[in-house]
Amino acid sequence: MNDYQTEELLSAYVDGELTPTESACMADAIARDPRLATRVALLTRVKYSLSDLAVEPPDGIPLPDSRWSRPMLAIAASVGLFVAVMSGIMTGFLDFGADRGGWYQRAAATHAEWAQEPAAPGAREIDANLYLASVDRLHLSFQAPDLTSANLRLTYLRFYEAVENSTAAMHMGYTGQHGCRLTMWVTRAPSSLGTDLTEVRDGKTRSFRWRAGKVAYALFATGMAEQRFTTIADKVHQATRVMHGFDDETRMALNDISRKAPPCAA
Amino acid sequence: MGTGRNGRRVEDYFPRLYGYAVSLSGDDHYAHDLVQQTALKALNASRVPTDEPAFRAWLFVILRNAWLDTIRRRGRRLEVPASDTDYDKTGEETWLHDNSLMSTLTVKLSLGKLSADHRDVLGLVDVSGFSYTEAAEILGIPSGTVMSRVARARNALLKQLESGNVVNFPTKGQRQGTG
DSSP, rough: OOOHHHHHHHHHHHHOSHEEEEEEHHHHHHOOOOHHHHHHHHHHHHHHHHHHTTOOOOOOOOOTTTOOHHHHHHHHHHHHHHHHHHHHHHHHHTTTTTTTTTHHHHHHHHHHHHHHOOOOTOOOOOOOHHHHHHHHHHEEEOOOOGGGGGEEEEEEEEOOOSSSSSSOOOEEEEEEETTEEEEEEEOOOOOOOOOOOEEEEETEEEEEEEEEEEEEEEEEESSSSSSHHHHHHHHHHHHHTTTTTOHHHHHHHHHHHHHHOOOOOO | OOOOHHHHHHHHHHHHHHOOOOOHHOOOOOOOHHHHHHHHHHHHHOOOSSHHHHHHHHHHHHHHHHHHHHHHHTTTOOOOOSSSOOOOOOOOOHTOGGGGOOHHHHHHHHHSSSHHHHHHHIIIIIIIIHHHHHHHHHHOOHHHHHHHHHHHHHHHHHHHHHHOOOOOOOOOOOOOOOO
């Protein structure tokens, strides 16, 4: 028997797909050969690691209404999203000063500190594996938006352990070619945080925050034109609500506003 | 709402459908959407299999077709399908693979780097728990092909795990960025 056949039989053995006779022969061979035993243990581990993927996402999956066709769902979602975005931004001004303790103040202070740091020459894009490894530490399901269409690259990543008043958090820093700095702060959402996109103005600092599922997001920008920042926040907010990456239309909109906006003042 | 008996039947399979969708798309958020599309189609279907194994297979076929439709609609190029004859001879290093490198995260990362065929078959057999015969029916291929494809897919997965997909976690409070 060659390696190819052995591998197939071992794999089928792990899956319980051999006949009783084949299975008994294989069990005997495994008992006599430690290398086969090691391989079976490894294949079994792979199998059960993969089975761990069969879990619902942390926020669950709602059962859709069977009476609605997909176009109707899309229209309803668009209308709902429009209302939500508009009301969110509007109430954001009224919401000034609310819910800023703990995580949000920590995010604002961290962004301010990072924005003051001189740009590292030749800052490279964050490695995707490193990013995913950091995400895993937060135990939250979310994605960092790809903002390259807005001329911003993810160049900074730092995980923060939980402290007395704040949960663990991740700081993702995006930089532009002309010194723009944008922070996306992610942490477990407090129950008081709403799902609408909420703008907060505090002196010269302008930011957005919202909740999607169990995740709290905050965006801070330094040196960026207001309209560009608003558009980015709106698109990122939408992406986190529908839990999907940017589509082509969104990428074009981000690219358009980034080209038209004044260069960063940082 | 689309509840009732069929709704509950569909919901029972959400975790496995979601796991399969993650295997196919490699994207948690997109997987969420695929499961919802599947549920919607199932709830709107005029004829639903009553037999439970047939119902389960039917749901996975819907999800798989939805994924293939999306790829075609978006003009996304499918990766070169895994050949069933290009078996990569198992080397000593793989056989002595360090078990400690395996975690759900690293396995998930490595799964995303496999060919579409390999992700598909592991998504059905390992993630969703189908037998070779059931997976063969869903994929429309002989069960013997499923057997060899599973073996090759696992071999490829182990090679991915071994080839440096694992990232050491940073030490507590250590800065990771370059900015």
